Amino acid sequence: MNKLKHLAIIMDGNGRWAKERKMKRTEGHKEGVNVVRDITKWCAKNNISFLSLYAFSTENWSRPKIEVDFLMKLLEKYLIKEASTYMDNNIKFRVIGDMNGFSNKLRDLILSLEEKTSKNTSLTQILALNYGSKDEIARAVLKTKIPDNITKNEVLNLIQANLDTANIPDVDLLIRTGGEKRLSNFLLLQSAYAELYFCDTLFPDFKSDELEKIIDDFKKRNRRFGNI
DSSP states (O other), X not given: OOOOOEEEXXXXXXXXXXXXXXXXXXXXXXXXXXXXXXXHHHHHHTTOXXXXXXXXXXXXXXXXXXXXXXXXXXXXXXXXXXXXXXXHTTEEEEEESOGGGSOXXXXXXXXXXXXXXXXXXXXXXXXXXXXXXXXXXHHHHHHOOOOSSOOHHHHHHHHHHTSTTTTSOOOSEEEEOSXXXXXXXSSTTTTTTOEEXXXXXXXXXXXXXXXXXXXXXXXXXXXXXXXX
């Protein structure tokens, strides 16, 4: 049985969920926040050490300004409202991505919640915000001082040490909701040998019982990591 230490989810389908119900896209994002809370609490109770959630990509800035502005406000409200959820469930909060694109208020909220939850131990929830894997790798390379005459593996280790996810284990299982079958620039290096699962369920309808079934399937898979 495979052990699941790091679960990653591409949370896709909020807008389509709302459209199907003749609602504004923003209503789908609101409902998605409730699913984030429920899934995070479930993971904390079920011995998963790391949960990475793709919340806002570097490409999402190209969406209509009214939607981007709404998402930034929704994120601010989430960080304030959910602080008690993190503390009550012993969950550590972390963000990966380039925070330079955010307002001072949002950056302060992120840093404050990271500090407040830093000693929690049941689960580390990682929100990918203004995140793109290519951007992350480029930023890591710019920070990496590579000496002469070292091996390719040593170069890779140096780069990994400068990624946003330094000291976080590689992804074991990556799930994408919403029916699309692509990685969309999410944790590309960290997911090199992740098991992939694509489901048609739109994220606001993604519940813990479906997650549990996917994890049961993952545990039975034969993970060879390039071996026979």
